[in-house]
Amino acid sequence: MATLTRQDLNFGQVVADILCEFLEVAIHLILYVREVYPSGIFQKRKKYNVPVQMSCHPELNQYIQDTLHCVKPLIEKNEAEKVVVVIMDKEHHPVERFVFEISQPPLLSISSETLLSHVEQLLRAVILKISVCDAVLDNNPPGCTFTVLVHTREAAARNMEKVQVIKDFPWIVADEQEVHMEEAKLIPLKTMTSDILKMQLYVEEKTQKT
Amino acid sequence: MDDLYLDNIDEFVHDQNKIVTYKWLSLTLGVHVNTAKQMLYHYLEQKRRESSGTPLHATYLVSGKCVENGSTCHKVSVVREDKLDAVKAKMDVTVSVHVYSVQRAELKDSSPLYSTDYDAVKENLKNCNKYSAIHCAAAVPMSSVELQRAQEMALVTPVEKEISKPRLNESTSATSKPSAKQPTGIMGMFASKNASKSQESSKEVKTEQKDDSALVETSKTKPASKANPMSNFFGKPSQKKVDEKPNKSVKEETDGDSATSGTASIKKSQPSPKSEFAIKEEQSKMSSALKVESKDTRNKSKRPEVVDSDDEKMESQQKKRRLVPDSPPVLNIRTPSPKKQVKRESVSHKEESSEVKRRKRRRVLKSHTFVDEEGSFVTEKGYVSESYSESEEEPEPNSQAKDSSSLKQSFGKREEEKKEKSQKKTSAANKLTKQPSIMGFFQKK
Numbered sequence: 001m002a003t004l005t006r007q008d009l010n011f012g013q014v015v016a017d018i019l020c021e022f023l024e025v026a027i028h029l030i031l032y033v034r035e036v037y038p039s040g041i042f043q044k045r046k047k048y049n050v051p052v053q054m055s056c057h058p059e060l061n062q063y064i065q066d067t068l069h070c071v072k073p074l075i076e077k078n079e080a081e082k083v084v085v086v087i088m089d090k091e092h093h094p095v096e097r098f099v100f101e102i103s104q105p106p107l108l109s110i111s112s113e114t115l116l117s118h119v120e121q122l123l124r125a126v127i128l129k130i131s132v133c134d135a136v137l138d139n140n141p142p143g144c145t146f147t148v149l150v151h152t153r154e155a156a157a158r159n160m161e162k163v164q165v166i167k168d169f170p171w172i173v174a175d176e177q178e179v180h181m182e183e184a185k186l187i188p189l190k191t192m193t194s195d196i197l198k199m200q201l202y203v204e205e206k207t208q209k210t
Numbered sequence: 211m212d213d214l215y216l217d218n219i220d221e222f223v224h225d226q227n228k229i230v231t232y233k234w235l236s237l238t239l240g241v242h243v244n245t246a247k248q249m250l251y252h253y254l255e256q257k258r259r260e261s262s263g264t265p266l267h268a269t270y271l272v273s274g275k276c277v278e279n280g281s282t283c284h285k286v287s288v289v290r291e292d293k294l295d296a297v298k299a300k301m302d303v304t305v306s307v308h309v310y311s312v313q314r315a316e317l318k319d320s321s322p323l324y325s326t327d328y329d330a331v332k333e334n335l336k337n338c339n340k341y342s343a344i345h346c347a348a349a350v351p352m353s354s355v356e357l358q359r360a361q362e363m364a365l366v367t368p369v370e371k372e373i374s375k376p377r378l379n380e381s382t383s384a385t386s387k388p389s390a391k392q393p394t395g396i397m398g399m400f401a402s403k404n405a406s407k408s409q410e411s412s413k414e415v416k417t418e419q420k421d422d423s424a425l426v427e428t429s430k431t432k433p434a435s436k437a438n439p440m441s442n443f444f445g446k447p448s449q450k451k452v453d454e455k456p457n458k459s460v461k462e463e464t465d466g467d468s469a470t471s472g473t474a475s476i477k478k479s480q481p482s483p484k485s486e487f488a489i490k491e492e493q494s495k496m497s498s499a500l501k502v503e504s505k506d507t508r509n510k511s512k513r514p515e516v517v518d519s520d521d522e523k524m525e526s527q528q529k530k531r532r533l534v535p536d537s538p539p540v541l542n543i544r545t546p547s548p549k550k551q552v553k554r555e556s557v558s559h560k561e562e563s564s565e566v567k568r569r570k571r572r573r574v575l576k577s578h579t580f581v582d583e584e585g586s587f588v589t590e591k592g593y594v595s596e597s598y599s600e601s602e603e604e605p606e607p608n609s610q611a612k613d614s615s616s617l618k619q620s621f622g623k624r625e626e627e628k629k630e631k632s633q634k635k636t637s638a639a640n641k642l643t644k645q646p647s648i649m650g651f652f653q654k655k
Contacts, residue, residue: 032318039318050328051321057587058579121329128229131322135227135264135315 015104015196016075020068021047022123023083023100027064027148028054029130030085030098034137036144048124066169067148070160074152078104082151086178090143094181095209098130101200115195122192126201129190133203136187141209149174183207215239219253219312223266229313229326236341237330243341250309264314269323270294271310274301288320 025047032042032053037060042053055061074080085098150171152160160171184204191200218239222228236246250268257266272294273286282302288310289297298304311323334340352360582588 050325124325128322128325132227132229132315
């Protein structure tokens with residue numbers, strides 16, 4: 001059927017939209033499952049035809065939305081390699097890093113009618129895997145916080161620093177200690193491959209958390 | 211049976227870190243659900259005896275009679291193992307307990323249980339009850355002739371609706387309004403229902419429910435239930451928040467209540483026998499509710515037409531005095547009918563129980579977040595009367611314009627407020643033609 005290239009920005013935007021929506025749900029779910037915030041602020045909502053937990057706290061929601069809003073242009077241009085949700089303890093040492101490795105095939109082709117429902121199914125599976133990840137991870141110490149890192153190419157990074165996509169929401173180069181974790185265990189969670197998107201989700205976990 | 215299944219389950223649970231529900235297991239291994247439940251039980255026993263390695267968690271399905279809010283009801287809930295004894299103690303009579311799922315993870319809430327079954331059921335949609343223990347001989351899919359007839363009827367009385375219907379009020383569990391609500395996804399499972407069963411099953415759970423009243427209603431509903439048994443499962447979707455985390459409960463009223471309300475609603479709509487089945491709701495175990503739930507999402511095309519026709523027929527009886535003759539609008543609606551059905555499909559899957567594209571005032575559960583005196587955020591959920599019109603539609607601008615104009619005319623006769631087109635909350639970022647729901651999230655707050 002139709003074969004669109006990356007130049008067809010419209011389709012690139014669609015992929016970025018799908019991915020950013022997914023990342024928003026995934027981040028909320030990670031915060032819920034890893035108990036970064038008390039479960040009282042979460043509420044069941046529906047996404048991809050299954051229930052997911054999303055936070056009701058307006059500032060938290062705004063923060064996550066702003067974050068992804070800035071990430072979206074990078075994804076549109078296929079410049080984002082990884083989006084990482086880092087959970088840090090009270091001393092700001094990372095204890096867990098949820099890494100979403102993203103890649104888009106250079107030639108996006110809509111080859112089937114059921115493409116989007118297939119993608120939805122795959123994303124559903126990733127959500128399910130996040131829900132049960134506490135079986136393979138150790139508990140986090142109390143008082144954790146989180147942050148979102150994006151791994152991208154140098155040029156794009158410089159761009160991001162220069163241009164504030166959202167006012168008063170600057171992006172800065174991450175510290176080395178947030179990016180790399182010593183004594184990390186790698187736990188793969190899920191890989192998904194589809195025509196429009198390839199994503200791998202794994203967790204880097206600190207061997208000793210407390 | 212040989213013990214290979216134990217290894218299978220072991221692989222699923224430990225190696226793949228899956229949640230193994232009995233329904234998923236039965237569909238995956240191709241065994242009857244009761245066999246699957248026993249398999250899980252044996253597996254659990256064996257692992258617990260060995261008491262080695264990683265701890266396993268299990269959830270159970272408990273059903274029985276209990277008294278809540280002064281009325282007896284049959285309660286079916288999925289509970290975590292640590293709450294099992296407490297829930298059993300609360301019930302007067304425990305009718306059935308069995309393993310619902312086994313997993314390594316300690317689930318904080320019940321959502322993954324539903325997700326696990328979702329895809330498995332979707333794969334086997336046509337025969338997802340092949341291994342089920344709940345059967346109804348009258349429940350067969352409609353033939354194409356009947357489908358057509360139902361669609362035509364839906365067109366003739368398209369826009370009549372109950373005023374009482376889209377009340378998201380959870381309090382009135384007993385008196386279900388005489389209309390089957392559109393299933394609203396997950397919420398449909400939490401609906402309070404009248405327990406009049408039209409499905410017999412071999413399980414012991416069901417035998418509890420059976421008495422004369424139910425049987426009488428069963429015979430009445432049989433001819434009608436052929437049309438769409440799934441709508442029976444979905445009563446008024448109650449916004450009952452589930453407090454105990456992985457605890458789903460489907461509460462039903464039994465016997466006397468259902469009989470009286472059933473007959474009361476029957477009186478209201480005498481000439482239309484079909485409406486009975488719309489009133490009747492069935493008590494079912496979580497499995498069948500889950501199965502039906504997912505089935506229902508697939509059969510969206512069938513459901514709206516049938517249900518609406520029932521509702522509308524009833525409505526026409528009830529509101530005869532108020533209605534100005536509807537024939538002129540009917541003609542207008544006929545032409546864009548195919549697209550309208552398409553719209554209904556996409557719309558029927560709402561969580562806020564809006565049936566078809568309507569513009570009216572209704573009470574909606576809204577959360578309102580504000581900062582109180584101490585500077586802490588407070589989120590209050592309350593019912594607010596709000597003007598609401600359909601949000602998600604297929605992005606077909608032509609049909610939209612046509613539809614809205616025709617609908618507008620038909621609504622003109624109604625006593626409800628007429629909204630301008632501009633107030634339609636269409637989900638703007640609806641780029642994906644196939645899947646309106648993907649983009650809907652940001653608009654649905």
